[in-house]
Amino acid sequence: MSSPAEYYRSLPPVSRAYGVLCLMTTTAYYFQLYDVEYIWLSYDLVLKRFQLWRLFTNFFFLAPFSTYFGIRFLMLARYGVLLENGSFKRRTGDFLWMIIFGALSIMGIYLPWAMLALDIIFNNPLKPDIMGVLAGHLYYFFAVLYPLSGGKNILKTPLWVHKLVAFWGEGAQMNSPVQQNPHAGVAFRGASYRLNR
Template identity: 40%
Template sequence: MSTPMQYYNSIPPVSKKYATICLLTSLGCHLQLYHPSILALYYDDVFKQFQIWRLITNFFFIGYFSFTFAFRLLIILRYGVQLERGPFDKRTADYIWMFFFGALSLLVLSAIPFLWSPAMGGSLVFMIVYVWSREFPNTRINIQSLVELKVYYLPWAMLAIDLVLGNRLMPSLKGIGVGHLYYFLTVLYPLAGGSNFCKTPFWVYP
């Protein structure tokens, strides 16, 4: 049986870094080292006070320590890791680009007032779930020993869980939408004979 450190060291690099940063970000809020509002996406502060970091830090807050936080962290460590070890194996740059694409798309959506969210870590996590569900559509999954369903329907099942937990649905819906856009542009459209307009740019490669 592996130790916690052995497990941590076994996590592939992108998922490890994102999960670690999200954990430390929420830990800092829990210890009251700072308030989440300093990380949040406020476009007025970005453009009028040049607080550029908000364009990035809002993606690292996935909630205060709670069931929702644990659920989202588990998604990164389970489905994110399976993506990185499976379809994105030896394609680290492509996996990083998926995150970049998702973040950029969410920033654009949040410029629309009724689609704005102060923190979009949850949306990025839902993008991971959606892409994973499309890569492994026929796999069957058991949710809390209550419901068994095909992975293809997992994002919608998790949306229902968000509804039960009283979480806002808009961030999750945005994650699903951006995940579908990424999968359509990188997989479905090229398979249909179209060009890959979402090809990983050269500057992402090490």
Template identity: 45%
Template sequence: MSSPAEYYNSLPPISKAYGTICFLTTALLQLGLLAPYHIALLYPLVFKSLQIWRLITPFFFLGKFSINFGIRLLMIARYGVQLENGPFDKRTADFLWMMIFGAISLLGLSAIPFLWSPFLGVSMVSMLVYLWSREFPNAQINIYGLVNMKAFYFPWAMLALDVIFGSPILPNLLGIIVGHLYYFFSVLYPLKTGRNPLKTPLWLQRLVVRWRLGVQRTTGAGPAVRDNTSTGTGAFRGRAYRLDR
């Protein structure tokens, strides 16, 4: 059995970095070294006071140390890692681009007053869970040892639990919306049209290789050229699944 340090070192780079920053952010808040106000998404301060960091920091707050915080962190460690090690294996730039797309989309939705949320970490985790559920739709999920279901329905079950426990449903709902946007434009739309509007930019592929953030499969000349024979984004690869009943 591997030690905690060995397990941590074995994690793929993007999921590991994201989970680590989320943990450190909560630790700083818990120690009183950082206030939630200073990292919240407040558009008036972004544009009037040029507090640009507020466009980034909301994605790293999953709440204070609690059971819910632990569950969200475990979701990154399980579902984010399974995505990065599975359909995004050796495609670090594609995985990073997926998260960048998710972040930009969440920021756009949060600019709508009735969809605004000061913190978007839960929404980002919800997006990862949604995409995982589409990649592994027939995986079996057990919720609190009471209910077994296929992974395809898991995001909606989490949304229902928010309603039951009186938690805000907006963060999870935003994550589901953005997750489906990514799935539509990276899988469904390319399957129908043969065009991929979410192709990972070459500059990001080169950046991943230059900074040694992970591994990006290469084809042809150059350090990080995408395989253009695939209609997907590097993940999913245009696969379709049938829910076995």
């Protein structure tokens, strides 16, 4: 059986980073380092007070530590890893772009509906799940179906996402216009000499 550290290192890079950010955000909330009011998505505050961080931070807070958090976190982790190792294998930049676009909800046929059912059971708002389903369907249509029917890929992964993945030096990119940074993730590179001859 592998250790937790080995399991963590075996996770694909985007799913691993997203999981860590979700855990860190929830842990910081648990220790009362911030109030949820400062990270929840409010278009009124984004547009009128230019609180642009709200466009990103709301995706990392799933819920306070609870059964609901555990189920939601495990579902996202499981399907995120399956998708990143399956449909998006060797396409880390494309997977990151899909996440940025907000289409995480297309990770499985039943995942969006399971999340919706979970929110109904726990009496949570349904709007975020419905928006996720819409975003997932829009991404799938414009990134997959429309180009297959002869149309242009409107949601093609931008060059800056490919550069970000190449800079990280994590994951693989099958069709990237950018070469991976050979020095990414390397703190020391020394010549190795065997001492026992």
